[in-house]
Amino acid sequence: MTQIQPTVTPKLENPKFGFNQYAERLNGRAAMIGFVAALIVEFVTGQGVLTWLGLL
Template identity: 75%
Template sequence: MTQPKPTTTPQLEEPKFGFNDYAERLNGRAAMIGFILTVIIEYSTGQGLLTWLGLK
């Protein structure tokens, strides 16, 4: 038995740009990952990040 086709179009939200909850959550998670990776690099090499990058 086939399913009936919908008779109305779904009400989809318009895409959001700029500051919104999803973008803020994504940026926060990326910042946390970057911070943890920086700590891991400093711990494993015994040098600070600037030294590791050759800036100091």
């Protein structure tokens, strides 16, 4: 059985630092998860997140 070799080498971009689409998308998703987690904590405990953490 013969293996087929790729005819074109994929062109990969150099890693970027700072503001870029991937970082913004990742930050947005993390913020959504954190917000939903805060809502769940408030719903389950009946207290706000700051009170639950002992800051108020």
